[in-house]
Amino acid sequence: MHLVTLLLIAASFSLIEANSIRVNNTGTENLVFILQALGHPPSNGTLIEAGNYTEFLVLNEWEGSFYTYPEECLDHPCDYPVTKISVAFEKYMFGGFYDFLIVDLNKGFNVPASIRSVSRPDCDVISCDANLLEICSEQDQVVDEAGEVVACQTSVLNYQDFKERCPNARVDGGDVDLGVCASMDYELTFG
Numbered sequence: 759m760h761l762v763t764l765l766l767i768a769a770s771f772s773l774i775e776a777n778s779i780r781v782n783n784t785g786t787e788n789l790v791f792i793l794q795a796l797g798h799p800p801s802n803g804t805l806i807e808a809g810n811y812t813e814f815l816v817l818n819e820w821e822g823s824f825y826t827y828p829e830e831c832l833d834h835p836c837d838y839p840v841t842k843i844s845v846a847f848e849k850y851m852f853g854g855f856y857d858f859l860i861v862d863l864n865k866g867f868n869v870p871a872s873i874r875s876v877s878r879p880d881c882d883v884i885s886c887d888a889n890l891l892e893i894c895s896e897q898d899q900v901v902d903e904a905g906e907v908v909a910c911q912t913s914v915l916n917y918q919d920f921k922e923r924c925p926n927a928r929v930d931g932g933d934v935d936l937g938v939c940a941s942m943d944y945e946l947t948f949g
């Protein structure tokens with residue numbers, strides 16, 4: 759997107775106070791959805807049934823992450839590496855206000871995920887659409903009590919494979935892949 763266009767969009771949105779977020783569970787399993795503001799503990803999980811969604815608002819300048827666990831983690835919280843969508847809304851940069859969007863596989867992967875602006879289809883979609891569990895070597899697998907592989911840790915062994923299959927996701931701290939947009943409404947998908 760042309761920088762002048764971005765600046766105009768940023769200027770026209772600077773008085774609006776919240777971002778609307780819609781989260782679709784596009785998979786076939788129910789998911790526990792969690793949000794975590796930077797520097798705060800994670801929220802209690804919200805169940806999103808397969809094929810359904812949840813919607814909420816976050817304030818401008820909100821910074822943090824969104825992620826999911828399987829339904830089995832609703833009653834006894836799970837803690838293992840997951841696909842995170844990390845955002846920083848309304849950061850002042852390049853002379854305007856921009857949102858920074860990351861699909862973060864820094865620790866690991868559990869489900870495909872994406873983020874896009876609803877009203878600005880010209881902004882990039884940032885995503886990891888591949889199911890990286892399918893290429894997870896045994897030593898990086900996270901297995902649940904039933905013996906099912908629920909996540910894959912990111913390691914030096916699978917970094918290259920993750921990056922090939924999810925080129926605009928951030929696979930380690932050195933990656934600069936992220937989306938820059940100026941929007942008030944985002945749609946996320948998990949599953």
Ligand SMILES: *[C@@H]1O[C@H](CO)[C@@H](O)[C@H](O)[C@H]1NC(C)=O
Nearest residue numbers: 781782784809811945946947
């Ligand atoms: C999210 O769900 C809404 C309504 O259910 C649908 O219109 C939209 O296309 C979905 N988006 C994606 C990326 O699945």
Ligand SMILES: *[C@@H]1O[C@H](CO)[C@@H](O)[C@H](O)[C@H]1NC(C)=O
Nearest residue numbers: 800801802803804832833835
């Ligand atoms: C989160 O769960 C705990 C334990 O069940 C409960 O005490 C607390 O009120 C919940 N917090 C919110 C914001 O719902």
Ligand SMILES: *[C@@H]1O[C@H](CO)[C@@H](O)[C@H](O)[C@H]1NC(C)=O
Nearest residue numbers: 806807808809810811812813
């Ligand atoms: C789907 O999600 C909407 C919004 O969160 C909720 O009102 C509705 O009850 C859900 N439907 C089912 C079948 O869970």
